[in-house]
C-alpha cells in the first residue's frame with residue numbers, strides 16, 4: 213500500500229502519530245500548524261491495521277491509503 | 281465611472297432582487313438569513329451578489345464555489361477583516377487583531393490544546409460532568425434542554441480550558457462577565473463594534489475583569505510550575521512564538537475566550553437538536569441504544585477510544601448537523617480581485633458561503649428537508665460542510681464530536697425522551713448568530729426498564 217496525504221488539510225492533531233508512530237510523525241514548521249510527516253511512504257503489510265486506524269480517525273481526513 | 285481593464289473584460293456577479301435604498305437586503309437577511317441565502321442562490325446561481333447595509337456581499341454556492349472559498353488563503357480572502365467584531369471580545373493583539381505571523385502562531389497554540397494527548401483528559405472530564413449532571417434526575421422528569429445544555433457545555437468548556445479548580449469555583453461573577461462578552465457579539469457588532477452603546481461598554485468592562493481573573497490564575501500557576509493540569513490553559517501558557525517569547529497574559533486570556541466562543545453555543549445547540557431529533561425518531565433511537573450497548577458491553581467506561589466506533593450515532597449526529605448547522609454563514613473579505621470561472625469578484629467586497637443552503641441542495645441531498653440518518657453521504661467533501669473545510673476547518677471538530685457522543689452515550693441507554701410541546705414548535709431560531717432551537721426546548725425523560 214501507498215500513503216497519500218493532503219497536507220493543506222493537516223492541522224497537526226496527531227492522531228496518526230498515536231496510532232502508527234512507525235509511519236507518521238508530526239513536525240513543527242516555521243509558521244502555522246504542525247504538520248504530518250510520512251516516515252514510510254510504502255509501509256509493510258504488517259502495519260496495515262495501524263495505518264488504517266490513522267487514516268480513519270484523522271479528524272481532518274488528511275490520509276488516504278492507495279492499494280498497489 | 282473609472283473602470284479598470286479587468287472590470288471591462290469580465291462579467292460581474294448577478295445581483296439579487298429586492299434591495300432597498302440604504303439598507304440593501306439587510307432586513308430580509310436579518311429576519312432569516314438561511315432562507316435569504318437560498319433565495320439568492322435560486323435566483324442567481326453559483327454567485328449571487330447582495331447588499332448588507334452598504335457592504336456588497338457575494339454568496340458562493342455549490343461544492344465547487346465552496347471549495348474555492350474554503351481553500352483560498354487569508355492573504356486573498358481574509359477572515360480577519362470579516363471578523364473584526366471579535367477584537368474587543370478576545371482583546372487587543374489576539375487572533376484576528378494580530379499580525380499574520382502572530383495570528384498563525386496563536387492558532388497553532390490553540391490547536392495544540394486540542395491535540396490527541398489532551399483529548400484523552402477532556403473525554404474523562406466530560407464524562408464526569410455528564411454523570412454529575414444526571415445524578416439527581418430520578419426516574420422521570422421534564423427539562424428545558426436548551427438551557428440545560430448551555431449550562432453543561434459551559435461547565436465542560438471551563439473545566440477543559442481552565443481546569444478543575446476554576447470549574448468547581450465557577451462564580452456568578454464569571455457567568456455574568458461571560459454573558460456580557462457574549463452580548464457584545466451581536467449582529468450590530470459586525471457593522472461597527474465600537475459604537476457608543478451600553479452593551480459594548482459592558483463588554484469592555486467584562487473583558488478587563490476577565491483578564492484580571494485569568495491573570496491571577498496564570499501567576500499562581502507559574503509559581504507552582506511543577507504541577508500538571510492537562511487542561512488548555514497549561515498548553516497556552518507553554519506555547520511560544522518563533523522567537524521563543526511566551527504569550528502575554530492577555531493573549532492567553534484571549535485564546536481562552538476565543539476557544540469558549542468557538543465551542544460553546546455550537547455544541548449546546550447541536551446537543552439540544554440531537555436529543556430533540558432522538559425524541560422525534562424512536563426507531564433510530566432504539567438502534568443507537570443497541571449500538572451503544574454493544575460498544576460498552578464489556579466495560580462501561582467512556583474513553584476516547586470507545587467513542588470512536590459508533591457508526592449509527594455518528595450518522596445521526598451528521599444528519600443533525602446537516603439540517604441544523606450551527607454556523608449558518610461563513611464570511612471573508614476580498615483582499616485581491618478573484619476570478620471565479622470567468623466572473624470577477626472585486627477587492628473590497630465580502631464573500632460568503634452558506635452551510636445551511638449547501639446542506640439543502642437536492643442534487644446532493646435528495647428530499648433535503650427529510651431527516652434521514654441513513655441517507656448516502658455525498659462523495660464531494662465540499663457539499664457537507666458543518667465544520668467548514670480546507671486549511672481552516674474547525675479545529676475543534678474532533679472535540680465537538682467526542683463531546684456529543686459522550687453525552688448521548690450516558691443519556692440514551694438510561695432514559696427515553698419525548699417531546700413535551702407540539703412537534704412544529706421545535707424550530708431553528710433563524711435570527712441567532714449561532715443557529716439553535718427556539719427556546720425553551722422541553723423534553724420529558726423516563727428511566728428505561
Ligand code: HEM
Pocket residue numbers: 359387390394539542543544546547550605606607610611665666667668669671672673674675676677679680
Ligand atoms: C458542533 C460544533 C461545532 C461546529 C458546527 C463548528 C463549526 C466551525 C466552522 C464552520 C468553522 C470554520 C469557520 C470559517 O471557516 O470561517 C470553525 C472554526 C473553528 N472552530 Fe469550530 N465548530 C464547532 C465546535 C468547536 C469546538 C468545540 C471548538 C473548540 C474546542 C471549536 C474551535 C474552532 C476553532 C479554533 C476554529 C478556527 C480554526 C482556524 O482558524 O484554523 N469549534 N468551527
